[in-house]
Amino acid sequence: MIMTNTIAVTSTRKKCIIILMVVLVPCAILNLVSTPDMSEETILQNGIAELQVKLEHLQSKYINIQEEINILSHQLLSLTENSHNIPDLQFLMPNTTTNITSIKLPSIYNFLPHILNDHNSLRPAFLQSKSRCGVSMVLGVPTVKRDVQNYLMSTLKNLLDRMTPAEAADTIIIVMVAEIDIDYVTYIAKQIEVQFPVETDNGLIEVISPSSNYYPNLTKLRDTLGDDHQRVLWRSKQNLDFAFLMSYAQTKGTFYIQLEDDILAKKNFITTMKTYALQKISMKENWFVLDFCQLGFIGKLFKCVELPWLVQFFLMFYNDKPVDWLLDHLVSTKVCSLDKDSKHCKIAKAELWLHYKPSLFQHIGTHSSLKGKVQKLKDKQFGKITLYYAHNNPDASVETQITSYKQYTLRKAYKGESFFWGLLPQPGDYLKFKFVHPIFIKKYLFRSGNLEHPLDQFYNTTVEILLVNSKSIDRNRNDVTEDGYIIIGKFDSLGVAQGTVDKKYGKVAVIRLSVHGESDNWAILSEIHIVPDESS
Numbered sequence: 001m002i003m004t005n006t007i008a009v010t011s012t013r014k015k016c017i018i019i020l021m022v023v024l025v026p027c028a029i030l031n032l033v034s035t036p037d038m039s040e041e042t043i044l045q046n047g048i049a050e051l052q053v054k055l056e057h058l059q060s061k062y063i064n065i066q067e068e069i070n071i072l073s074h075q076l077l078s079l080t081e082n083s084h085n086i087p088d089l090q091f092l093m094p095n096t097t098t099n100i101t102s103i104k105l106p107s108i109y110n111f112l113p114h115i116l117n118d119h120n121s122l123r124p125a126f127l128q129s130k131s132r133c134g135v136s137m138v139l140g141v142p143t144v145k146r147d148v149q150n151y152l153m154s155t156l157k158n159l160l161d162r163m164t165p166a167e168a169a170d171t172i173i174i175v176m177v178a179e180i181d182i183d184y185v186t187y188i189a190k191q192i193e194v195q196f197p198v199e200t201d202n203g204l205i206e207v208i209s210p211s212s213n214y215y216p217n218l219t220k221l222r223d224t225l226g227d228d229h230q231r232v233l234w235r236s237k238q239n240l241d242f243a244f245l246m247s248y249a250q251t252k253g254t255f256y257i258q259l260e261d262d263i264l265a266k267k268n269f270i271t272t273m274k275t276y277a278l279q280k281i282s283m284k285e286n287w288f289v290l291d292f293c294q295l296g297f298i299g300k301l302f303k304c305v306e307l308p309w310l311v312q313f314f315l316m317f318y319n320d321k322p323v324d325w326l327l328d329h330l331v332s333t334k335v336c337s338l339d340k341d342s343k344h345c346k347i348a349k350a351e352l353w354l355h356y357k358p359s360l361f362q363h364i365g366t367h368s369s370l371k372g373k374v375q376k377l378k379d380k381q382f383g384k385i386t387l388y389y390a391h392n393n394p395d396a397s398v399e400t401q402i403t404s405y406k407q408y409t410l411r412k413a414y415k416g417e418s419f420f421w422g423l424l425p426q427p428g429d430y431l432k433f434k435f436v437h438p439i440f441i442k443k444y445l446f447r448s449g450n451l452e453h454p455l456d457q458f459y460n461t462t463v464e465i466l467l468v469n470s471k472s473i474d475r476n477r478n479d480v481t482e483d484g485y486i487i488i489g490k491f492d493s494l495g496v497a498q499g500t501v502d503k504k505y506g507k508v509a510v511i512r513l514s515v516h517g518e519s520d521n522w523a524i525l526s527e528i529h530i531v532p533d534e535s536s
């Protein structure tokens with residue numbers, strides 16, 4: 001019987017490994033990163049480093065599965081002990097001839113005991129996923145409801161714009177809506193699906209939200225560090241949110257990068273991060289964090305297999321410290337010595353926490369999600385960003401009732417010398433461009449908002465043209481305004497209005513933007529491009 005047990009166990013384990021390989025191999029296709037200035041040797045070294053981290057990833061999955069087998073075995077064991085009439089199950093058992101009560105290791109239930117009350121507390125309440133896995137880069141983007149401004153869509157658009165197709169194929173963006181209001185979560189997920197249908201469909205963007213039972217009773221939090229209760233609540237929940245997001249992300253890929261919902265990324269940020277990580281691995285550097293942004297927790301990269309360190313730590317101390325302090329403490333705990341001075345500690349930490357310069361991410365938001373806290377921190381390492389695009393537009397006089405802010409006038413924007421920045425557009429406001437010589441228009445493009453102020457867009461604003469022979473227009477058409485302009489387009493949800501003008505209209509004397517709704521924001525025009533039809 002003992003022999004049978006032993007063999008059964010071993011072969012069960014083997015089976016698991018085989019299943020594991022079958023499950024993982026289709027996902028584990030290597031993506032050799034290369035940039036033109038890398039030698040073949042470096043490419044190969046990075047390839048080996050990548051294999052090494054993928055192997056570590058497999059091993060951690062194996063440990064997870066082993067853990068599940070152990071739990072199952074124990075449950076089966078108690079079942080067979082209680083009912084001796086099902087002896088057939090004996091062969092499934094691990095070696096249980098010894099009858100020693102084992103010690104019980106602590107688990108997250110010691111820190112979040114309420115989770116024991118509900119088996120579903122660890123299951124996402126909402127999940128929009130195509131189960132993409134085995135990628136190199138997993139980007140975690142937590143977001144919460146904000147009273148003032150929400151930059152999530154601009155952030156996602158910017159992240160996607162800054163990826164090549166190859167980078168996008170090797171990445172997952174996990175948006176965690178850390179709210180328990182399921183209507184709100186569904187609304188955000190729908191918005192993402194509508195604005196990014198391709199990326200939702202191919203699994204590049206996933207949306208999750210935690211179950212309400214995941215959070216302990218937050219009204220019972222202790223006030224710590226002398227912070228007011230609201231702040232304690234905010235930072236404690238953030239720790240729990242990060243732990244949830246990281247736990248979900250852990251099995252999805254090789255590297256995890258913590259981001260925020262109000263950031264900008266630099267071009268090629270994916271390849272830059274991956275190459276840097278693989279180089280450090282191939283150089284046998286023993287890092288724990290790669291830091292691609294100076295601010296808080298933004299742009300911190302970890303190996304997915306090491307995320308359990310963070311998750312456990314956050315869950316143990318979620319009520320005690322803010323999340324970025326906990327990261328710092330974790331690293332200090334690993335390497336600092338009480339016998340040595342703070343200088344030694346700093347040097348030791350710098351070996352585990354490597355900084356990449358210049359920064360790859362920048363904050364755009366001025367409103368932090370903590371009520372009333374205005375977020376002014378900007379990363380000085382990020383460098384200059386393009387705030388407007390210049391074009392050589394046909395000669396025109398410009399006019400608007402909207403007051404411009406400082407030197408950001410409409411005239412300068414039209415000439416491509418700056419962007420236009422106007423104070424609170426009101427219904428009935430116009431921005432008029434009257435051509436010196438009427439022209440056939442082939443294409444037009446107006447882009448509102450810019451990277452620093454993505455929400456300063458034109459909302460509920462149409463594009464209209466006045467024809468040279470406007471008398472021929474039927475004023476009763478519903479696309480013609482009372483003053484005889486034809487409505488040819490409007491600003492979309494990303495703040496862009498673009499299109500062509502039908503030749504049959506003849507020459508255009510004026511093109512104007514016409515505001516129809518109240519706006520809570522100022523408005524920026526960061527690109528104006530009128531392309532005349534030279535062939536006519």
Ligand SMILES: *[C@@H]1O[C@H](CO)[C@@H](O)[C@H](O)[C@H]1NC(C)=O
Nearest residue numbers: 002005006009095096097098
């Ligand atoms: C199973 O337990 C017996 C008795 O303690 C021991 O001799 C044997 O080595 C164990 N086998 C395994 C695989 O642990």
Ligand SMILES: *[C@@H]1O[C@H](CO)[C@@H](O)[C@H](O)[C@H]1NC(C)=O
Nearest residue numbers: 080081096097098099100101
């Ligand atoms: C294990 O120990 C308990 C308590 O000492 C005893 O009641 C039980 O019969 C033992 N089981 C086996 C399989 O030896």
Ligand SMILES: *[C@@H]1O[C@H](CO)[C@@H](O)[C@H](O)[C@H]1NC(C)=O
Nearest residue numbers: 114215216217218219220221
């Ligand atoms: C949370 O704790 C407060 C204060 O102890 C209590 O009044 C409230 O009923 C609790 N909420 C839940 C959902 O248990």
Ligand SMILES: *[C@@H]1O[C@H](CO)[C@@H](O)[C@H](O)[C@H]1NC(C)=O
Nearest residue numbers: 427459460461515516517518
């Ligand atoms: C746009 O403006 C019109 C006219 O004031 C108003 O009826 C409509 O609700 C507005 N739409 C939005 C999305 O603000």
